[in-house]
Amino acid sequence: MLTEEIKHEIEAEAERFERKQAACIEALRIVQMHRRWVDDESVRDIASVLDMSPDEVDSVATFYNLIYRHPVGRHVIRVCASVSCWLLGYERLLDHLIQRLGIAVGETTADGRFTLLLNQCLGACDHAPALMIDQDQYQDLDVANVEAVLEHYQ
């Protein structure tokens, strides 16, 4: 069930558009803001608020890599896996994170602290390798300095 608060936020967004289906992306973002990820029930609930079928909402949800359809941890690490970062050795950085956190890409640590994902290009080629944790970007990383970065996120 969507809470009344979430429902109101979605409806407020929907009013801004000629057709309320246009608020689908916003609705997904709102649910994720409150719940960190979007579960199947929320997909159905959004569909009924916006007069769509669950299939239509899920088509949008699964298209975007920033909408999570699986549970994620408190912090999401997105390691850039694009060309510049590859040239400058993001794989070493990634291997280190995998070892350090004890999870594979796409998984969440047992304590729910981190989820590890790959991302194609964070737009920081001049300071590769780069990664993002939640809303923050970190550049010029290597095995040595990444530890300090993780410490900011408990």
Add this chain to the structure above:
Amino acid sequence: MATIYVDNKPYVVNEGRNLLQVCLSLGFNLPYFCWHPALGSVGACRQCAVKQFKDEKDKRGKIVMACMTPAAEGVRIAVDDEEARQFRETVIEWLMANHPHDCPVCDEGGECHLQDMTVMTGHNYRKYRFPKRTYQNQYLGPFINHEMNRCIQCYRCVRFYQDYAGGQDLGVFAAHDRVYFGRHKDGVLENEFSGNLVELCPTGVFTDKTLKGHYTRAWDLQTAPSVCVHCGVGCNTTPGERYGLLRRIHNRFNHDVNGYFLCDRGRYGYEFVNGERRVRTPLLKRDGALGPVTRAEALTEIGKVLSGPAVLLGIGSPRASIESNFALRELVGPDRFYDGVSARERQLLSAMLSTLRAPGVHSPSLREVGEADAVFVLGENLAEVAPMIALQVRQAVYRSTVPMGERLGIPAWHDSAIREAIQGRHGPLYLATVTGDKLADVATRSWCAAPDDLARLGFAVAHCIDPTAPSVSDLSEELPGLAKEIAGALRSAQRPLIVSGPSCGSLAVVQAAANVAISLSAAGAQHAALCYDAPECNSFGPALLDGHGLDEALQAAKSGSVYAAIVLENDLYRRADRAAVDAFLEGAEQVVVIDHTVHDTTKRADVVLPAATFAEGDGTLVNNEGRAQRFVQVFKAQGDVQESWRWLGELSRTAPSNGAWQNLDHICTRIAETAPALGEIARVAPAATARFLAQRIPRQAHRYSGRTAIGAHVNVHEPALPEDPDSPMAFSMEGFPSTCSSALTSAYWAPGWNSVQALNKFQAEVGGPLRVGNAGVRLWEVAEGHDHKYFEVIPPAFQSREKEHLAVPLHHIFGSEELSVLSPSVAERAPASYVAVNFRDAEALQITDGENVQLVLDGIPYRLPVRILPDLPSGVVGLPSGLPEMSWVKLPGWGKIVKEVPA
């Protein structure tokens, strides 16, 4: 017309088309995936690349997508260009990178567009040596099998399912190289046209699940041109047989009727032909039980009665062919031939027929339904009673918005841009039905009311259009405004269309629709059309033979006369009150039933003769627009099964009668002589004596395999080919595979084109009519002049009653039709019986959804679970029509709902 240059040769082509359309129409083999003649262009697959040149001096050119480039005057392109050719080969190599190459175990193999296109581009060797992307498949219900690994992301499935058919539960998920076509969750694909994915998917992602149950390669199927028997629209089909089993139904293109598509009832209803309830030998009742006998015994037994004193009554059937009904009429005489439908249905059919044949009223083909620019549906839940009409109405409301896009400079074929421009807007569609309709998502206005109120709306609309039409007094609430709005929309349209029919059982509704059509014609509308749907595959057939009413025949039981009855392909218990039928069958000296399937009436018969189904015999059916269409025998059934008209011919020879026909042409000639309304019947298909290069047309593909081995476990000698006295087709792969008559063409094939897309090669222009013309003959065309005779009887407004409810029939695409529901896949989709009540009535009666109640109709109690249907008008309850477990009830009729008191 425009002149374009292809490979430096000039061609004159139709303007307003794209290059892919014109190249295919000119006969070039240009590969494509995402484009489909019925779906238009989106430019998704990048397969149809050609090189375009600025002018004759331009030697470099640039690669463009043919499907996205207009065929404008002076355009110069090269199909046969090395760079373009390599581009096309590379595209297919990408598409094939993740394709599993599992053709040997794929159901699509042998009729696969992807196979054809791969060969066409010359991509012969695979370079990709890495793991392939794989997916989980989904359960999609009893009709469709899902194998996502084969997908090449052409998007045809979702474009058809969502954009063309209005389905909402098939989508495209994820992104990049993980794109997934399926449902949000495993489950039944709900749209009633889901089966078309089988033919639309260019590869084997969506395949026919019922075919999988008895799989046969396409090239091993024996096929013949046929017509669907599961409603009155008369879609053209290609049934395929092997080893005496009917294996599947495919679409057979008829530009005037079903085009490229079929509904799921038509595609999956076929398994009754293989069913356990088939009658395969003559049956004779001895000591109260029916048992198999030889045909001679059965005929002798019937002969005794034919030559006896009993008056012979013949009861025809709207699901039997014209020929069979006529043969029965010949045997018993026109005075004792009865049309075999209930009194109410007879009344409705005859009103529809006389309106359609009156001057000034045009009965549109299904294609013309899709070309209307304003539609008013009165009384019919089209998706349930005639799904293909609903599909065309959906196209009509979309197409009538296309000019909006064209004004922005977007060509009509540019599907994605047009849809972007119109933003979900649609042309005028008004729905007036008893309960909510599946077309409501594209309707301008939907209005639910009791049948009498629907009729009043129709009469009011007619009066608004033409003030000389009878007016409706004291219209309630919103009606005058609604009537005016509908009248305005119809008046201002170029091609207004009224769709109505008999499904809510109201003569007033049928007459009101007629008045609207007449009023438009009186008001000077040149292209107004009136489309009535017909409930069964040959509903108009017996009516055109001037049959008497079934109820008159049933009266014989009361008259005390000595009579015997021949019942033709008809379960009388589905037509009339059980007690009346019981009395009629008991009172008869002898009851002969000729049918292919066991039902309550065959169980009460003294003699049962095994009739051929549509797949095992030849005959002609008349559809809802008045089009006579031939179905040709697909295979010889085992045993004594033969067409009813053949049985009746044999009976005639044992009796003093004049029907002495040996084959279909004899009987058609006789029909043309005797029944003026059916004078054209012999023109429906070429005579059995026709030959093509002195040969017959083969029913089997030239790749048909195992001919000498097929019966080797019985006899190593190749058996003689069965004879076909009724059509110029042969039960063989030999002959001349002529496509010069569409009435005799069941499958299309051209070198390099093994899939259903081979059809392109046989159309004058891709997507258009066949070069040789479309099958079927219209029995009447709109006569000159105007018939301003309006129906004058307007029913009073519906008044709900204190203690009673008006029970109306509710139709179901899966379940309401007698034969298709015998198919296991269709039966799985059929609802259980119920009584539908709206919220307010349920509250007043203190009943809840799912609770069992008693509905008392004509004094007979029916125990049924309640289904809450919000759109149903107050005072009206709905009963599912024709479900196997429901006995016949006269509907509409007043009934009483009694709440069950817990014991």
